[in-house]
Amino acid sequence: MEKFVVRGGKPLIGRVKISGAKNSAVAVIPAAILSCSRCVISNIPRINDTFYLLDMMEYIGVKVDFQGNTIYIDSSNIKSTSIPVDLANRLRASYYFLGALLGRYKEAHVPMPGGCNIGVRPIDQHIKGFRSLGAEVYIEHGIIHAKADKLIGSNIYLDVVSVGATINIMLAACMAEGLTVIENAAKEPHVVDVANFLNAMGASIKGAGTDVIRIKGVSELRPCEYSIIPDQIEAGTFMIAAASTQGDIIVDDVIPTHMEPLTAKLKEMGVIVEEGESSIRVIGNGRTKAVDIKTLPYPGFPTDLQQPMAVLLGISKGTSIITENVWESRFKYIEELKKMGLNARVEGRSAIIEGVEELLGAEVSATDLRAGAAMVVAALTAKGMSIVHNLEHIDRGYERIEDKFIQLGGDIVRVKD
Numbered sequence: 001m002e003k004f005v006v007r008g009g010k011p012l013i014g015r016v017k018i019s020g021a022k023n024s025a026v027a028v029i030p031a032a033i034l035s036c037s038r039c040v041i042s043n044i045p046r047i048n049d050t051f052y053l054l055d056m057m058e059y060i061g062v063k064v065d066f067q068g069n070t071i072y073i074d075s076s077n078i079k080s081t082s083i084p085v086d087l088a089n090r091l092r093a094s095y096y097f098l099g100a101l102l103g104r105y106k107e108a109h110v111p112m113p114g115g116c117n118i119g120v121r122p123i124d125q126h127i128k129g130f131r132s133l134g135a136e137v138y139i140e141h142g143i144i145h146a147k148a149d150k151l152i153g154s155n156i157y158l159d160v161v162s163v164g165a166t167i168n169i170m171l172a173a174c175m176a177e178g179l180t181v182i183e184n185a186a187k188e189p190h191v192v193d194v195a196n197f198l199n200a201m202g203a204s205i206k207g208a209g210t211d212v213i214r215i216k217g218v219s220e221l222r223p224c225e226y227s228i229i230p231d232q233i234e235a236g237t238f239m240i241a242a243a244s245t246q247g248d249i250i251v252d253d254v255i256p257t258h259m260e261p262l263t264a265k266l267k268e269m270g271v272i273v274e275e276g277e278s279s280i281r282v283i284g285n286g287r288t289k290a291v292d293i294k295t296l297p298y299p300g301f302p303t304d305l306q307q308p309m310a311v312l313l314g315i316s317k318g319t320s321i322i323t324e325n326v327w328e329s330r331f332k333y334i335e336e337l338k339k340m341g342l343n344a345r346v347e348g349r350s351a352i353i354e355g356v357e358e359l360l361g362a363e364v365s366a367t368d369l370r371a372g373a374a375m376v377v378a379a380l381t382a383k384g385m386s387i388v389h390n391l392e393h394i395d396r397g398y399e400r401i402e403d404k405f406i407q408l409g410g411d412i413v414r415v416k417d
């Protein structure tokens with residue numbers, strides 16, 4: 001077990017390079033199964049979710065070679081369409097093996113996925129999509145079995161806007177016969193990125209990034225080279241940390257339009273944000289003003305950023321309300337932040353935060369991935385020493401988080417418990 005020891009209260013200053021997007025990489029890697037040959041994918045973050053997926057790829061017979069941030073994937077010799085429980089339950093994205101294996105082999109046997117414990121995380125919309133394409137799907141002893149003689153394009157209306165279901169249906173439909181239309185599709189940048197990757201392999205997907213996606217089935221997908229987009233959530237975490245520590249950071253290798261829901265809020269709070277072509281500079285500008293946040297599917301404010309944002313709101317002037325509209329149980333971290341002096345209460349789907357002058361260092365735990373990012377931002381912001389436990393959550397989704405903060409002048413060290 002490892003923990004961070006952080007001495008906070010210093011402004012973060014300098015430049016930080018953003019890694020490839022976790023939620024794009026975790027879909028693109030299993031998607032490479034759809035090509036019967038070699039794909040080269042760059043800008044892949046070296047995070048635990050990537051390593052967990054590569055274990056699953058190797059288990060089914062895919063050859064993978066991960067050099068730096070580039071993965072060479074050779075799917076020409078797959079031997080199995082079943083994923084074992086102990087590999088699948090380490091992360092959420094194992095559900096993408098369903099769409100990818102079903103799409104290529106018309107058969108997949110994948111355990112119920114793991115991932116952050118942020119409420120009930122059903123996969124009924126994924127299953128509805130696969131069934132609509134003609135697959136028989138059932139769950140037995142915790143394993144999802146999907147099988148079809150052939151997949152036939154279909155019209156699928158998602159009852160809820162779901163990133164996972166949208167991507168999974170795209171994967172399964174790429175080589176289905178005829179046209180598949182996904183209505184009420186998710187519009188997140190990583191949905192568009194996966195569609196672009198599939199199109200680079202020869203798929204015919206139009207409309208990704210809008211709420212209607214049209215997929216014309218093709219007979220096969222070819223090898224390709226692809227570079228995935230920067231991580232919108234990692235970028236946002238550093239932008240918020242710049243503001244909360246009264247720092248001055250240039251966040252490099254970002255797509256500024258992906259950051260607009262956050263940029264707009266930071267500006268509303270009085271933070272100086274300057275957008276470049278592929279970078280954003282964030283400058284602390286005195287104590288921020290309280291604002292309300294409502295998490296929503298893209299282009300709304302991302303649910304994966306409300307946790308570090310709570311830190312900034314916690315030291316802002318006035319009362320802020322965060323309303324979590326995507327997950328029903330994503331405020332567990334508030335109790336941890338209270339140990340640092342956060343003045344907040346949770347009422348149903350809302351956290352009501354009364355800003356205090358400063359946070360004080362304390363011993364806290366990462367209750368999940370983004371809660372972990374919030375603890376790190378809070379520890380760097382708070383006066384005095386903090387200890388952050390349960391780093392395994394943070395390591396699922398952030399590449400070298402402490403090194404990047406050290407580069408910005410943060411006093412943070414990883415030590416063995």
Ligand SMILES: CC(=O)N[C@H]1[C@@H](OP(=O)(O)OP(=O)(O)OC[C@H]2O[C@@H](n3ccc(=O)[nH]c3=O)[C@H](O)[C@@H]2O)O[C@H](CO)[C@@H](O)[C@@H]1O
Pocket residue numbers: 023026092093120121122123124125126127160161162163164165186297303304326327328
């Ligand atoms: C690996 C990955 O990309 N994880 C992200 C993905 O999770 P994930 O793909 O699990 O999230 P979804 O977009 O599917 O979930 C959104 C909402 O739809 C509901 N739902 C979803 C599927 C379904 O079949 N039935 C159903 O009811 C969920 O309970 C939730 O309330 O998108 C979330 C929303 O942006 C992010 O917080 C996660 O970081």
Ligand SMILES: C=C(OP(=O)(O)O)C(=O)O
Pocket residue numbers: 022023091092093114115116117118304369370397
């Ligand atoms: C909830 C998240 O991850 P996962 O869906 O992989 O659990 C996240 O990335 O914030």
